[in-house]
Every structure is written in structure tokens, then in C-alpha cells.
Amino acid sequence: MNKWIPVSGLLLAAALTATACGGGKSDNAAPAASAAASAASSGAARTITVNAKNFEFDQKEIKVKKGDSVTIALNNSQGNHGLKIEGYDVEVKGGKSVTFTADKAGEFNFSCSIMCGAGHAEMTGKLIVE
Ligand SMILES: [Cu+2]
Known part of the structure; x- marks a missing residue:
């Protein structure tokens, strides 16, 4: 029974790493959106x-x-x-x-x-x- 505790710990760590990578991808989309907004309002x-x-x-x-x-x-x-x-x-x-x-x-x-x-x-x- 004790044998399973470290294994589930590793799975949890892997899940957290995957989540962090997904978050990184959505961060990349944000600067592109705000650049488009500032271009639209840059008129004279x-x-x-x-x-x-x-x-x-x-x-x-x-x-x-x-x-x-x-x-x-x-x-x-x-x-x-x-x-x-x-x-x-x-x-x-x-x-x-x-x-x-x-x-x-x-x-x-x-x-x-x-x-x-x-x-x-x-x-x-x-x-x-x-
Ligand atoms: Cu008139």
C-alpha cells in the first residue's frame, strides 16, 4: 500500500506540468489581441x-x-x-x-x-x- 503513494505523487506532478504548459499557450495569444486593438485606434x-x-x-x-x-x-x-x-x-x-x-x-x-x-x-x- 505504501508503494502507491510515491507513484500518485509523480502523476500529480506530471499533471501540474501539463497544466503549466497549457497556460503558457494562452498567454501567447493575449499580446496579439491587444496589438490589433491599438492598431485600430491609432488613427488621426x-x-x-x-x-x-x-x-x-x-x-x-x-x-x-x-x-x-x-x-x-x-x-x-x-x-x-x-x-x-x-x-x-x-x-x-x-x-x-x-x-x-x-x-x-x-x-x-x-x-x-x-x-x-x-x-x-x-x-x-x-x-x-x-
Ligand atoms: Cu434639406
């Missing part, structure tokens, strides 16, 4: 002021880089207008600003979000995220 902060009047935006094309933190400030020099970007959940009204992360590449149409009159449908532009 950009502020774009858009002036709106009846019936156009002065910026028809807004170009940013993917990952940028984009602030759009809308200034109504004439009339009452808003700016809404399709594909992003972003809308800003005159006199205000909105900040979002341009995390999707592509071209996204924006348009006036307030019925402002006869030329309302012509108030469009494009956000280009590259």
Missing part, C-alpha cells in the same frame, strides 16, 4: 467643418483614412440643414458637431436630413474612407 483625429446654405454643402467630398476619429462640424450659413451619412449611424444638425470613428472603408453618401425647401434633394455629398 480630424475635424472637418462643413458649411451649408440653400441648397448645397460646401464640401461635396470628405476624404479620411480608415481608423481616423472624425469630427464633422456643420455650420448653416443660410437656411436650416442637417447632415446625415448613410452607412454610418451619424447625423449632425446645424451649429453642432458629431465625432465618430471611420472604421469602415468605402464611399458613403451623405445628404441633408432636414426638409429645407425646393433644393433639399440636391444637398448631397460623399464621405470617402480609404
